[in-house]
Amino acid sequence: MNPVTTVRVELDARGYDIHVGPGLLPRAGALMRPVLKLPRVIVVADQTVAALHLSTLQASLDAAGIAHEAIEVPAGEGSKDFRTLAWLIDELLALKLERSSTLVALGGGVIGDLAGFAAAVALRGVDFVQIPTSLLAQVDSSVGGKTAINVPRGKNLVGAFHQPRLVLADTDALKTLKRREMLAGYAEVAKYGVIGDAPFFAWLEAHGERVIQGDTQAQVHAVATSCRAKAKVVAADETEQGLRETLNFGHTFGHALEAETGFGDALLHGEAVGYGMVLATRLSVARGLCPAADLARVTRHLARIGLPTRFADLPQTPWSAGRLVQHMAHDKKVRDGKLRFVLTRGIGTAFTAGDVPTDAVTAMLDDAIAGRDAPAYA
Numbered sequence: 001m002n003p004v005t006t007v008r009v010e011l012d013a014r015g016y017d018i019h020v021g022p023g024l025l026p027r028a029g030a031l032m033r034p035v036l037k038l039p040r041v042i043v044v045a046d047q048t049v050a051a052l053h054l055s056t057l058q059a060s061l062d063a064a065g066i067a068h069e070a071i072e073v074p075a076g077e078g079s080k081d082f083r084t085l086a087w088l089i090d091e092l093l094a095l096k097l098e099r100s101s102t103l104v105a106l107g108g109g110v111i112g113d114l115a116g117f118a119a120a121v122a123l124r125g126v127d128f129v130q131i132p133t134s135l136l137a138q139v140d141s142s143v144g145g146k147t148a149i150n151v152p153r154g155k156n157l158v159g160a161f162h163q164p165r166l167v168l169a170d171t172d173a174l175k176t177l178k179r180r181e182m183l184a185g186y187a188e189v190a191k192y193g194v195i196g197d198a199p200f201f202a203w204l205e206a207h208g209e210r211v212i213q214g215d216t217q218a219q220v221h222a223v224a225t226s227c228r229a230k231a232k233v234v235a236a237d238e239t240e241q242g243l244r245e246t247l248n249f250g251h252t253f254g255h256a257l258e259a260e261t262g263f264g265d266a267l268l269h270g271e272a273v274g275y276g277m278v279l280a281t282r283l284s285v286a287r288g289l290c291p292a293a294d295l296a297r298v299t300r301h302l303a304r305i306g307l308p309t310r311f312a313d314l315p316q317t318p319w320s321a322g323r324l325v326q327h328m329a330h331d332k333k334v335r336d337g338k339l340r341f342v343l344t345r346g347i348g349t350a351f352t353a354g355d356v357p358t359d360a361v362t363a364m365l366d367d368a369i370a371g372r373d374a375p376a377y378a
Contacts, residue, residue: 136181143234195247
């Protein structure tokens with residue numbers, strides 16, 4: 001049985017394949033050769049990932065007759081900024097980047113976003129290939145063409161929609177991740193179940209720990225199912241005019257949590273999104289939209305896996321509901337100055353709401369910060 005699964009993102013002439021499974025990195029050169037305009041690529045990797053995987057990728061490029069250079073970027077969210085973007089583009093131009101060149105993003109979400117945005121704007125746009133090496137990047141940021149950098153006012157507020165030519169999600173790369181990094185990616189996996197696939201969420205309740213522990217079959221199933229769900233949404237709403245907003249379930253709260261902790265290692269993106277999903281579900285219950293029992297299921301599952309589900313699980317910052325709401329005012333879903341939230345009517349059903357009063361959000365956050373139980377815990 002071939003453990004590699006292929007998911008197609010249907011975007012007419014700009015459609016592309018996502019290959020999911022073990023052993024893809026040693027075959028990367030042969031797999032990407034058919035989508036290259038010229039047999040030459042420039043690899044962008046962070047320094048940590050480069051030490052682990054760059055030599056394997058370079059050997060595969062050599063075997064496929066693809067010329068290559070590499071640029072290493074400091075690891076961490078701090079590299080997703082204008083300063084690093086300007087430096088990266090200058091390095092690309094110094095390597096005589098051409099419009100027929102292809103960039104290869106080798107790394108997690110930071111590298112995928114940064115290199116993808118550089119590909120979108122350098123020479124008014126060049127091709128790029130995503131080789132995501134973290135679980136979070138494999139199931140989320142490498143698929144769908146959203147590229148961006150952070151600015152002081154918020155996360156991912158400057159960017160472009162720029163689809164990759166190919167995505168290679170090698171599940172063997174996940175073996176190098178620490179458990180905390182796997183958990184951060186798992187939050188995005190669970191998201192797909194909550195927003196649109198109740199049977200998948202039930203599967204995760206039964207088998208989620210196998211994904212974290214490194215079971216190849218479970219990982220391929222989880223990653224491919226997640227990519228299939230995202231590909232379907234992207235094909236229907238590429239530039240996030242409506243349906244695609246549901247993929248941001250938990251992110252409005254999560255980005256606010258990240259902003260309050262400085263977008264650093266104190267709170268990883270996936271950890272923030274995991275608790276953000278709990279808060280979004282809690283708000284849905286408070287608005288009378290979602291059964292309290294579903295909030296209990298979401299909270300129980302994420303807590304059992306090891307993700308934060310209470311403010312007490314987060315870095316001990318002097319949390320303020322007012323400050324978190326201020327951060328949310330910079331969310332990309334804001335319309336006509338009004339906050340919009342992705343809420344749920346129950347596991348498997350998400351929608352975007354633009355009629356949530358700010359005081360209702362503040363009251364829910366005040367209760368959560370104080371540790372007061374939501375109705376599902378009564």
